[in-house]
Amino acid sequence: MHATRSPRRPRGWWRHGVVYQVYPRSFADGDGDGTGDLAGLRARLPHLAALGVDALWITPWYRSPMADGGYDVADYRDIDPAFGTLDGAERLIAEARALDLAVVVDIVPNHLSARHPWFLAALAAPAGSPERARFHFRPGRGESGALPPNDWRSEFGGPAWTRTTDADGKPGEWYLHLFTPDQPDLDWNHPAVRAEFESVLRFWFDRGVAGIRVDSANLLAKDPALPDLAAVADGSPHPYVDREELHDIYRAWRRIARSYPDERVLIGEIWIRDGARLARYLRADELHAAFNFAFLASPWEADRMRETIDASLATADRAGAPASWVLCNHDVTRTVTRYGRADTSFDFATVAPGIPTDLALGTRRARAAALLTLALPGSVYLYQGEELGLPEVEDLPPHARRDPVHFRSHGENPGRDGCRVPLPWSGQEPPYGFGPADTRPWLPQPGNWAPYTVEAQEADPGSPLWLYRRAVGLRRSLASLRDGAFRWIEAAEDVLAFRRGDELVCAVNFSARPQPLPAGHTVLISSEPAGDGTLAAHAAAWLVPSPPAGPGRPRGHTSTDGNPW
Numbered sequence: 001m002h003a004t005r006s007p008r009r010p011r012g013w014w015r016h017g018v019v020y021q022v023y024p025r026s027f028a029d030g031d032g033d034g035t036g037d038l039a040g041l042r043a044r045l046p047h048l049a050a051l052g053v054d055a056l057w058i059t060p061w062y063r064s065p066m067a068d069g070g071y072d073v074a075d076y077r078d079i080d081p082a083f084g085t086l087d088g089a090e091r092l093i094a095e096a097r098a099l100d101l102a103v104v105v106d107i108v109p110n111h112l113s114a115r116h117p118w119f120l121a122a123l124a125a126p127a128g129s130p131e132r133a134r135f136h137f138r139p140g141r142g143e144s145g146a147l148p149p150n151d152w153r154s155e156f157g158g159p160a161w162t163r164t165t166d167a168d169g170k171p172g173e174w175y176l177h178l179f180t181p182d183q184p185d186l187d188w189n190h191p192a193v194r195a196e197f198e199s200v201l202r203f204w205f206d207r208g209v210a211g212i213r214v215d216s217a218n219l220l221a222k223d224p225a226l227p228d229l230a231a232v233a234d235g236s237p238h239p240y241v242d243r244e245e246l247h248d249i250y251r252a253w254r255r256i257a258r259s260y261p262d263e264r265v266l267i268g269e270i271w272i273r274d275g276a277r278l279a280r281y282l283r284a285d286e287l288h289a290a291f292n293f294a295f296l297a298s299p300w301e302a303d304r305m306r307e308t309i310d311a312s313l314a315t316a317d318r319a320g321a322p323a324s325w326v327l328c329n330h331d332v333t334r335t336v337t338r339y340g341r342a343d344t345s346f347d348f349a350t351v352a353p354g355i356p357t358d359l360a361l362g363t364r365r366a367r368a369a370a371l372l373t374l375a376l377p378g379s380v381y382l383y384q385g386e387e388l389g390l391p392e393v394e395d396l397p398p399h400a401r402r403d404p405v406h407f408r409s410h411g412e413n414p415g416r417d418g419c420r421v422p423l424p425w426s427g428q429e430p431p432y433g434f435g436p437a438d439t440r441p442w443l444p445q446p447g448n449w450a451p452y453t454v455e456a457q458e459a460d461p462g463s464p465l466w467l468y469r470r471a472v473g474l475r476r477s478l479a480s481l482r483d484g485a486f487r488w489i490e491a492a493e494d495v496l497a498f499r500r501g502d503e504l505v506c507a508v509n510f511s512a513r514p515q516p517l518p519a520g521h522t523v524l525i526s527s528e529p530a531g532d533g534t535l536a537a538h539a540a541a542w543l544v545p546s547p548p549a550g551p552g553r554p555r556g557h558t559s560t561d562g563n564p565w
């Protein structure tokens with residue numbers, strides 16, 4: 001039986017709520033085949049409810065050969081058998097809703113799987129056929145057509161073109177793929193492509209999903225001339241990034257979202273740094289929100305973080321959209337590892353193996369970052385395992401690796417498997433409750449993850465899980481964290497401090513020495529013990545004004561000499 005619709009879900013969860021990203025393959029395995037699935041996720045929904053999040057975003061769960069972890073979709077209207085069934089997905093959506101959790105699904109419109117019926121039909125059809133017109137097929141260059149049609153490179157390394165073989169066995173046309181050859185790009189000038197994705201949106205909205213994450217949202221439109229990048233003049237539009245035609249596509253999608261009586265939301269994956277360009281996707285008749293990758297990419301330094309926060313709030317203001325805060329996802333190095341390095345910024349181009357890492361430092365900083373992030377105005381996106389302080393797994397054996405990024409870089413880039421290792425839930429050894437006792441997870445878990453399990457952390461009030469649960473809970477219950485105006489307040493060097501509303505102060509110490517806390521305040525929550533009126537090194541705290549002092553009761557912390565507050 002399906003759970004009944006709950007009227008309690010607050011409108012605007014996407015404006016100030018916390019969204020938890022589920023990578024289903026690695027979340028929880030219900031049937032013990034080593035791959036996470038919907039049964040596992042459904043059984044673990046209480047963990048998400050206890051964490052206090054408002055929504056879950058589930059990365060692709062559709063039928064897929066898994067050439068890119070499911071971002072190679074063979075059927076947008078069915079669930080991959082490794083994960084479960086469509087009926088199971090509908091039950092999950094209903095059960096989540098009964099727990100006040102909105103469900104966001106991931107739609108991949110730039111490309112589909114090379115095993116999708118459209119692409120199989122295109123390969124079987126001759127050059128110039130209508131079947132090929134839904135993709136970017138072109139003859140090669142050079143006398144025998146042996147050179148790719150242009151100089152575009154795949155986002156994952158290597159050329160963005162692959163040559164096909166004709167029915168007679170001779171080399172044929174080339175097709176475009178901005179990612180792997182298993183992910184042919186669709187031609188968004190084709191009306192059937194637009195119609196198909198509009199129908200897919202309705203399919204999932206009709207099944208009760210509250211939102212859609214739009215994969216690679218700024219790459220769909222291509223210059224039909226497919227010019228060489230080297231030939232594009234400075235200042236001219238890029239032939240495939242952030243093109244004007246995209247906005248019309250998203251206006252049509254917004255009309256679909258608006259055609260539902262309750263709120264349906266579109267969230268864009270848009271990797272562009274320029275805030276003014278990003279804001280254009282967030283106009284009132286386009287996407288509702290976009291991930292804030294500038295925040296994710298920023299180094300953990302007070303000045304840089306402050307600049308990024310200011311720029312992000314300005315972008316959101318300009319667009320009338322909520323700001324969003326993201327530190328981690330299934331594509332990037334896990335936060336505690338990245339923050340334990342000399343260079344704490346993130347850039348796909350610089351991901352490399354063997355970078356010296358101080359995990360204890362990274363963990364302190366990530367705890368502080370959790371309190372910073374959860375105190376900012378807007379929505380917060382957490383990636384599964386972030387609430388456990390999981391580190392990146394950097395020593396996966398070569399035979400275990402699956403990520404095409406690793407293989408296409410010929411091993412130079414470790415790829416993204418290290419942030420996708422199955423979650424530890426309980427017990428002392430793999431599979432740590434990820435699945436039944438004899439489960440062999442699809443990526444091996446480290447032998448030292450016992451302290452990271454949900455079970456171990458539930459028993460430890462000093463654990464990341466307790467910190468996240470308390471902070472997310474406070475964020476839900478304190479009106480100032482939902483609606484309170486944001487205002488920086490003066491603080492010592494290497495400390496960022498801001499007020500939300502009239503009451504709440506968030507202070508973050510980026511330095512390696514303790515810093516004084518403001519006088520007259522009481523600590524609500526802190527990422528490290530804060531008992532003596534100081535904020536520990538690499539720590540953050542939320543404070544509220546102390547109640548008026550009664551006889552014999554000191555007012556909050558005593559001010560120290562040189563206290564800047």
Ligand code: GLC
Nearest residue numbers: 068071108179215216330331
């Ligand atoms: C997005 C996804 C990533 C995937 C890529 C291609 O960036 O987050 O995981 O590989 O799109 O679909």
